[in-house]
């Protein structure tokens with residue numbers, strides 16, 4: 541931790557970066573901090589409770605400005621950074637990525653290729669409870685799955701915390717706010733909730749990196765990440781990407797190839 545604080549303080553003091561995004565102690569658990577001074581860098585921490593996916597801030601132009609910034613990235617955040625990079629949302633020259641290894645060593649990445657090599661051997665895993673739900677869903681009929689998700693979504697009150705927490709939800713205008721035409725009813729009701737969540741899942745199809753930030757942010761505990769994570773696992777073999785690794789073949793729903801099988805058209 542001392543090395544992280546020292547390095548962050550040096551980066552700020554010598555002007556290499558305008559600020560460092562990281563974690564500090566919060567009331568009950570670590571919270572994000574934006575260190576603009578060496579003194580603030582002294583508050584940085586990094587431990588297993590640092591679960592906010594800080595990569596979500598990397599597409600906030602109003603926050604970042606045009607200067608170079610550094611970020612303390614967990615493994616899920618590193619995955620998000622790579623996906624944002626393949627979607628051309630990040631400028632490598634303006635970003636310095638740091639992490640702390642499981643041996644408590646500070647690691648600094650020179651480029652996105654180094655990050656990709658680093659996470660290549662780290663398998664994306666669901667925790668026990670999430671795997672249990674996925675296994676249960678896989679054993680259900682289509683009607684039973686629809687009932688499961690309708691029941692879960694009935695608790696949604698459209699706070700959009702899941703969207704705000706997701707690093708890959710970076711559109712400046714979300715479809716839920718488009719009202720000419722009004723594609724999705726803005727109020728919370730069973731059909732409107734399903735419309736919103738199906739749209740969200742489809743927008744993230746094959747792009748979700750499985751960080752779980754959306755589910756962690758949901759105040760009513762909907763396991764919303766499982767929709768997009770399951771899609772990621774199902775689409776991976778079809779579209780030639782490994783779940784949790786960036787797809788260099790383009791995103792499934794936004795890339796067209798002349799030799800697409802199109803066997804989904806019936």
Ligand code: SF4
Pocket residue numbers: 705706707708709744747748749750751752753754755764765768769
């Ligand atoms: S798990 Fe949720 S927050 Fe993380 S990338 Fe997927 S949809 Fe976004």
Ligand code: SF4
Pocket residue numbers: 695696697698699700701702703757758759760761762764
């Ligand atoms: S965070 Fe939960 S309650 Fe809020 S919009 Fe997302 S699913 Fe609905």
